[in-house]
Amino acid sequence: MVPTTPAGSVGSAHLPLRDLVATELRRLILDGTLPPGERLIEDRLAELLGVSRNPIREAIRMLEAEGFLDVTARRGSFVATLDASQAGDLFEVRLALEPLGARLAARQAADASQNSQPHTSRMKQILTDVQTSPTSYGLDTLAEMHTEMHSLIFEMTGNSYLIAMAIPMVKRGQWLLRQSAPLREPDAWSEHHWLIAAIESGDPELAEAAGRHHVLSVRGRIQPRLDGAGR
Amino acid sequence: MVPTTPAGSVGSAHLPLRDLVATELRRLILDGTLPPGERLIEDRLAELLGVSRNPIREAIRMLEAEGFLDVTARRGSFVATLDASQAGDLFEVRLALEPLGARLAARQAADASQNSQPHTSRMKQILTDVQTSPTSYGLDTLAEMHTEMHSLIFEMTGNSYLIAMAIPMVKRGQWLLRQSAPLREPDAWSEHHWLIAAIESGDPELAEAAGRHHVLSVRGRIQPRLDGAGR
DNA sequence: AGGTCACTGTTTGCATACAATAGACGAACT
């Protein structure tokens, strides 16, 4: 992390190294550079990122809490593995939280319909970008856009507790998508159109149903690719 | 932590200090010794617990991820505050996850009805203990028993992702209960009887409804005590 | 041949030391 002026190096507005490290490790895990099961050696990471082991260790605690790492005391940290069983677990939780997020977001859309809705407009922009030039983005970029869109829904709810729980969940989902990725299929994106429209309509019931439908649909698309190691 | 033989000091089977510290800090927060808003000074905690700042800092990252601490870069860590708005947020999420947990637990009960169910028997034992001698426990103990019972439901599901998300949520609920505690009311406990019976019956729909009903009931009992700072 | 034991390198756990920043206090200036 060498003094390359980390986006506001001096003075006041710079992030602690633990946050930069956590962000970078997340990226390396999500894009597959650090594959599932890979062992993380603190010294190597420290050297790789040009920091001491201390920020590394703190970042490891954060990523552990987010579920990206499996840590065993005195035996090291490993990139978490996501087998079919765990993917099923994830979808079961997501099937509870995504409809909730959509419902609360729709309520917000209804409450604050008069003023501008930065969340919905950004969501629509992402969707437009992807659908107008679907081939101009790499898989990683597509996954990131997908994550941003779902994160926006949760952020729109204004429920800070839901946000804290759901954002890591969405990132975990991005990871899964990245590994077995149907993000190239046009259907995968057009579905979001319905979801966003439902939220924007301000009808909580409709939005909840759309959220549920969306998760079920994604699960149905991904499940077949995960067989073999069933629960 | 001075060589006071910290419960398995030598050899192999001892927890890292960060875990002991995190557990202790959680306890101090939950029992009110560290009140909401309190600033945590790393040096003081280190001296108080007899360790260096390093395990303290790692524990802080963990508790931050669990939502017990609010951390601002270079300005310190503070015990999180739970106002009425945030309590509402918590209940909204809980209203999604608790029924899910009950439903999946019931499914497990049905699947594995032949062999013994350590989870349900432990739950029933807790309930019996509380109801036979309701006055013999302190508030903190009651809160801990309540937490254990709900944690058992989630653990029973076998869904590791749900467990990872829900256990901290339950603890956060314990915190709320501890602050405005209706745990002395007999109704609060008899309700759990229905919930456990529903899970044990193996009927997912019934259990889900019981879980939902329970959360709604608790919210109804707590909500009035939180007024003033509504959303 | 198989298993057990000691030995050694690697890695994690913890402590200490130093650097940098935030916030408070007070002096000087207007």
Added chain:
DNA sequence: AGTTCGTCTATTGTATGCAAACAGTGACCT
């Protein structure tokens, strides 16, 4: 009197050093 600036202290951020534990290797015994 109020404001601004500098200084000083408490506290967080980061680095380094050392101890303890794990994992692999090979010798030795049975």
